[in-house]
Amino acid sequence: MSLAELHLHLYGCLRGEHVLRMLARSPRPSWERYEPKFEKVFGRPSPARALVARYVAGDETAVAEFEELFVFGDEDAGSFERFQTKFDLIAAASVVGIAARAPEMIPAALDEIRDAARMILDDQRRSGVSYAEQRFFFGRGTPPELIEGGLRALLEVFQESSAPIARLAPSLPRSDPWPHWEIVQRLALSPVGAALTGVDFCFIEEGHPPKEQRALFDAVLDHNRQNPERALAILYHVGESFEDKSLESAVRWVHEAAEMGAHRLGHAIALGVDPDAYGAHVRKESVAERRDQVAYDLRHASALAQYGVHVDRHALAREAELLASREGELQIVYDHRRLHEVRARQRFAMHAVRGHGAVVEVCPTSNLRIGGLRDPAHHPVRRFLEEGVAIVVASDDPGIFGTTLQRELAWVAAHAGVDVHELGARSWSARSEVLTGRR
């Protein structure tokens, strides 16, 4: 089966062996941040530095031990801190972060990015991936010459690759995407722009409602109308982590991102997760978020009612008045009845997402290990398929999760009872360049 992989973060594709090689080559690995954090999170000192020394001395057995240290496995599940600590090993090996503060290191950072991209394309080819869309994130405040140089370096490497066919979707910082977007648009229209097929939003979503990106989405869609041959898909991580808000708001965020024109939604766990996964519990959310929820309920009152959600227009209008002058946080108590209602809201939102034509990217291992879904039966994929939501299966950070696209597809096929070939074929028709009409 010829595989297309649509949700990847480039450095998350690095295997333990790649990171070990990078650390061995690095003139100055940044141990000072990684080591104390590892000890704090895992309660023992990290053997990483000693493993690198053994590897440099020619001890090949260090590779397997390093791989085990590096992979964020089932035994680490449910701890974002552990995930971050594993990721910090990549940061220790990389000079990209250093170059963001020390411009003289930019050439070394660009060399590293090129090398990493080549190692990853190699790994993908060997594991049967024929087409790969990769995301790459430069944080807010990165010097423009590093962003532009880094993205250009990737596009040059990707352009040369035919197995796999490689595509780039730069991730834009949610807090201020505009300076990055300006660079991305320029590159998209440049001679290397053919391999640039999307933009992505990732990293912490809490505090960044989709409505904040409306103007940026409009700018991308406008770019697409003016430059159809260089159109860019909007890829948006949403509903992956929603500790800070009501389940209703988490569902709404996914719906809103699709409504605003996102072509593919990353994870969207909130849209279809079994609400019983959370049991009776209490949550908090900001008054501002509740105001948006009230407005949403009023706007969709009759459609929600069709799905069995009772919307009391008068009560909501009164609540809106009360909330207008308030700030701070509200407490929301979930009992069986309210969880049942969330399920109905999800059905409404799933049908809306389907109507908008957005495709949900399902990354099972990532969801089970960092999404905090303890019981695989609560994973949303079965409901997505039941409700006719378009999905593709992807692996997110296959290096750090120690997985492959084949394994992710096999899990969904077994878990949801669908044909693995049919599932794999879905990705080909959901490529960014297909969804935006480039091809």
Ligand SMILES: [Zn+2]
């Ligand atoms: Zn992701």
